[in-house]
Amino acid sequence: xxxxxxxxxxxxxxxxxxxxxxxxxxxxxxxxxxxxxxxxxxxxxxxxxxxxxxxxxxxxxxxxxxxxxxxxxxxxxxxxxxxxxxxxxxxxxxxxxxxxxxxxxxxxxxxxxxxxxxxxxxxxxxxxxxxxxxxxxxxxxxxxxxxxxxxxxxxxxxxxxxxxxxxxxxxxxxxxxxxxxxxxxxxxxxxxxxxxxxxxxxxxxxxxxxxxxxxxxxxxxxxxxxxxxxxxxxxxxxxxxxxxxxxxxxxxxxxxxxxxxxxxxxxxxxxxxxxxxxxxxxxxxxxxxxxxxxxxxxxxxxxxxxxxxxxxxxxxxxxxxxxxxxxxxxxxxxxxxxxxxxxxxxxxxxxxxxxxxxxxxxxxxxxxxxxxxxxxxxxxxxxxxxxxxxxxxxxxxxxxxxxxxxxxxxxxxxxxxxxxxxxxxxxxxxxxxxxxxxxxxxxxxxxxxxxxxxxxxxxxxxxxxxxxxxxxxxxx
Numbered sequence: 082x083x084x085x086x087x088x089x090x091x092x093x094x095x096x097x098x099x100x101x102x103x104x105x106x107x108x109x110x111x112x113x114x115x116x117x118x119x120x121x122x123x124x125x126x127x128x129x130x131x132x133x134x135x136x137x138x139x140x141x142x143x144x145x146x147x148x149x150x151x152x153x154x155x156x157x158x159x160x161x162x163x164x165x166x167x168x169x170x171x172x173x174x175x176x177x178x179x180x181x182x183x184x185x186x187x188x189x190x191x192x193x194x195x196x197x198x199x200x201x202x203x204x205x206x207x208x209x210x211x212x213x214x215x216x217x218x219x220x221x222x223x224x225x226x227x228x229x230x231x232x233x234x235x236x237x238x239x240x241x242x243x244x245x246x247x248x249x250x251x252x253x254x255x256x257x258x259x260x261x262x263x264x265x266x267x268x269x270x271x272x273x274x275x276x277x278x279x280x281x282x283x284x285x286x287x288x289x290x291x292x293x294x295x296x297x298x299x300x301x302x303x304x305x306x307x308x309x310x311x312x313x314x315x316x317x318x319x320x321x322x323x324x325x326x327x328x329x330x331x332x333x334x335x336x337x338x339x340x341x342x343x344x345x346x347x348x349x350x351x352x353x354x355x356x357x358x359x360x361x362x363x364x365x366x367x368x369x370x371x372x373x374x375x376x377x378x379x380x381x382x383x384x385x386x387x388x389x390x391x392x393x394x395x396x397x398x399x400x401x402x403x404x405x406x407x408x409x410x411x412x413x414x415x416x417x418x419x420x421x422x423x424x425x426x427x428x429x430x431x432x433x434x435x436x437x438x439x440x441x442x443x444x445x446x447x448x449x450x451x452x453x454x455x456x457x458x459x460x461x462x463x464x465x466x467x468x469x470x471x472x473x474x475x476x477x478x479x480x481x482x483x484x485x486x487x488x489x490x491x492x493x494x495x496x497x498x499x500x501x502x503x504x505x506x507x508x509x510x511x512x513x514x515x516x517x518x519x520x521x522x523x524x525x526x527x528x529x530x531x532x533x534x535x536x537x538x539x540x541x542x543x544x545x546x547x548x549x550x551x552x553x554x555x556x557x
Contacts, residue, residue, distance in 0.1 A: 084115070086163045087125035090156045091117045094165060099123075122168040123155065131161045132219040137295035138164060139217040147208055150201070150290045169290050174198060174282035178315070185318045185502040192321070198282055198289045199309065199325045200332050205291065206271040206302045207336040213272060215299045224273055224300030226261045232358040233257045240364030241403070244410055248403045256400035263350050263396055264301070273300030278312040302333070303344075303351040311352050313359060313381035318502050353394065356386050383413055421555065422500050424532055425509045427543040428467070428525035430517030436545060440507035446496075447511045448489055450520040453481045457519050466547055467522030476523055486524060490531060497536050517546030529553055 084102060091099045099117040102125070107113070112133075115125040128134045134157075144151045152167040177194055181187035187195070215222045237253065274281075274297050281293040306329060309315075310322050317325070333339055360382050367375035387408050394401050407413070427436050431451070438444040456462040456475045465472045476482045493510055500508055510528060514521040522544050529542040530553070537556030544550075 083113070083127040083163065086158055087115055087117060087127065087165065090125065090158060090163060090165045091119070091123055094123070094155045095120050116168065117165070123165050124152070124168050125163065125165050127163055129162070130219070133295050134161050134164060136217050136219045136297075139214070140294055140297060141166070143213055144205070144209055144291075144294075147211070149205060149209060150285075150288060151294070152290065152292060169283040169285040169292070172284040173280055174284055174289060175279040175315075177284050178279065182314060182316045185316055185499070187321055192324075194284065194289065195321075195325055196328050198279075199329045201289060201291070202274075202277065202305055202309070202329060203302070203332040203336055205274060206305065210270060210272040210299070218298040219295070221298050223298050224268070224304065226265060228298075229261045229264055229354070230257065232354070232361065233260065235361030235365070236357040237361075239362075240360045241407065243364050244407065244412070246403070246407055246410060248406075249399070252399040253403060256397040259396050260350070260354060260400070263347075264354060267301035267303055267347055267351075269301050270299060271302050273298055273302070274305045275300070275308070277305040277308045279309070279315055301351070303348050304355065306348060307351040307355040311355060311385055313363075313378045313385060316381065349389070349392075350394075350396075352385075353389055356382060356389065360386075380413070383408055421539070422497065422505060423507055423539045423541060424497065424529075425507070425541045425543065426525050426529040426532070427509070427511045427545055428517055428521035428547075429511060429513050429545045430515065430521075431513045432515070433517070433546065435513065436509075436511055438507075438509045440509065442505075442507040442509065445509035445511075446489075446493060447513065448485075448524065450482070450485070450512050450514040450524055453485055453514075453520050454479045455515065455520060457516060462519065465519075466544075467519045467524075468526060468544075468549075472519050473523065476520065482520060482523060486527060489524070489528065493528065493532070494535070497532060497538060501536065501538070517544070522547065 088099055088102065097120050100119040102115050102117050105114040105116060105124075111130075112126055112128040115127075117123045117125050126134075128137075138154050138157055138161075141151050141154045145153060152169055154164055154166045157164040174194060175182075178187065178191045181191045221228045234257075241248070274291075274294055276293060276296055281291065283290045283292055306326070310317060310325060330339060330341070330344070360379070363375045363379050363382060367379065386404060390401060390405055390408070425438075425440070429436050431449075435447055453476075456465075456472050462472055462475065467473070467476070496508060510525075512521040512524040512528070525542060525544065529540045529551070532538055533540045533553035533556070539555040540553040542551040542553065
């Protein structure tokens with residue numbers, strides 16, 4: 082039935098029947114999408130909710146009048162359950178930045194596409210709101226206390242309760258009310274896209290085009306910034322987030338003056354709120370509707386949540402307590418531990434061979450300490466190793482090893498930081514000297530202590546020739 086309706090719309094618009102019709106992969110919604118091809122390639126949409134369809138069709142027409150990059154709607158059925166729209170191709174921004182998402186190392190081309198996208202956002206929010214009839218919005222015309230509580234309860238019932246975690250509902254609701262109060266102080270007459278993220282941006286002729294905006298409404302601009310930059314699987318490193326925030330603020334300042342301190346202090350509340358809303362969606366779509374890519378996204382959202390909770394939200398003490406308990410549940414800790422970095426640091430003697438890397442990572446750094454002044458030349462140090470005070474004093478007073486380690490720290494620190502961002506689990510660093518007794522032992526010991534103190538990573542320290550092993554546990 083619905084395929085015939087879409088074929089009729091195609092024929093009405095083009096004057097010919099489509100030659101082929103293929104259903105496209107499903108998204109998170111209940112709408113179904115088809116590509117109809119023939120004299121023209123067109124996307125056909127079947128949506129079961131008339132009000133939602135009306136919202137999309139109205140918004141698409143309005144935004145196109147404002148010269149904003151959205152697909153054109155060509156025709157709508159009389160019952161408003163079907164419509165056909167411009168075919169923008171198959172390349173989502175989510176796919177276009179895939180290498181960056183998987184490695185957290187974004188190419189200049191990927192960054193450029195992200196800059197173009199984030200710079201368009203204030204235009205949608207402000208210019209897009211000019212003359213906009215918010216009565217078309219579905220299911221709410223504006224971001225209000227009721228919609229905030231819907232999303233918070235979405236998180237509570239579809240994710241939090243599903244974990245089996247015990248909590249006091251009254252105290253949680255008290256903090257939910259406090260969050261409503263904080264978020265509502267940012268009310269504005271701008272257009273709030275609501276689900277502004279890389280899966281809802283298409284790349285067409287190397288330019289971003291916006292889709293799936295039918296859930297938009299009047300609301301604060303903070304929400305969309307949080308949605309885009311803290312999208313769970315986008316995996317943006319903090320440095321890139323900061324860069325893109327500056328791009329956003331540069332355009333935002335063209336529409337209204339910005340108090341940067343207030344902007345950043347308020348944004349973090351929206352990031353927390355959006356993260357909870359997303360977890361609710363992942364719980365419902367993943368655990369209840371059994372859609373796998375939502376389940377796969379849960380660890381990324383929880384990683385965002387853990388990062389947010391490193392800085393207190395004094396406004397919501399009980400909520401934060403519950404969220405910390407949530408992130409520490411064994412079902413989530415196990416996954417986190419699988420993706421956490423362990424650095425193996427080893428001292429060795431070159432005459433006995435460079436150590437193998439049993440982790441399967443293929444090896445890492447090997448530093449040659451043999452150019453450093455050797456305490457082993459002197460009989461008084463032959464019974465000592467690099468952990469003993471006489472050797473430590475000799476090496477540090479001589480000073481060569483301090484300069485050597487300063488350079489080693491710089492190299493290894495950069496790798497540890499990047500490995501942590503990319504979710505790598507193993508790195509090996511080896512220090513070799515003639516006998517594996519003095520210089521290499523001192524260097525390996527100091528690097529292990531340095532990495533554990535600076536990054537909080539787990540370090541397995543092995544002084545191979547001395548048969549000494551030590552574990553520096555992860556600092557949470």
